[in-house]
Amino acid sequence: MATRDVVFSPKRQELYERNRYSPAIRSNGFLFVSGQVGSLEDGSPQQGLKAQVRQAFENLNAILAAAGCSFDDVVDVTVFMVDPASTFEEIWEVVPEYWGEAPHPTLTAVGVTWLYGYDFEIKVIAKLP
Numbered sequence: 001m002a003t004r005d006v007v008f009s010p011k012r013q014e015l016y017e018r019n020r021y022s023p024a025i026r027s028n029g030f031l032f033v034s035g036q037v038g039s040l041e042d043g044s045p046q047q048g049l050k051a052q053v054r055q056a057f058e059n060l061n062a063i064l065a066a067a068g069c070s071f072d073d074v075v076d077v078t079v080f081m082v083d084p085a086s087t088f089e090e091i092w093e094v095v096p097e098y099w100g101e102a103p104h105p106t107l108t109a110v111g112v113t114w115l116y117g118y119d120f121e122i123k124v125i126a127k128l129p
Contacts, residue, residue, distance in 0.1 A: 005027070006025060008023055009062035010062065010066065032125055035121040036056045036059040036060040036123070037052070037116075038055035038059070039055065039118070049091065050090060052118060053094040053095070053120045056120055057097075064126060068129060069127075071099070072100055075106065075127055077123070079121065080110050080111075080121040080122075082114065091120055105124070
């Protein structure tokens with residue numbers, strides 16, 4: 001098996017090691033980023049839905065930057081939302097702050113019942129520059 005080329009964002013490696021997963025893997029010109037939630041450095045949830053969505057994007061952007069990318073390099077996005085029928089509009093008020101200009105990446109949005117104490121998660125694939 002090939003060695004995984006793991007990317008860690010600053011100050012969060014301990015969190016990933018404690019939870020036993022890689023935040024991102026470089027492979028064949030792409031960056032595959034694990035789902036990012038609105039967690040603070042200690043792993044606890046940011047309070048408030050909009051603040052949690054912003055924190056998830058900040059955590060995502062830190063990983064992208066550590067790999068030499070930005071959200072402009074993202075080609076595919078999957079978001080997970082607890083109770084999307086009641087949270088989608090509030091979440092989508094925040095998303096344009098980070099989404100950039102068209103053309104936008106592809107998107108799959110999934111409604112879930114549980115995200116380990118979080119309300120929003122974002123997972124992406126980016127093309128490495």
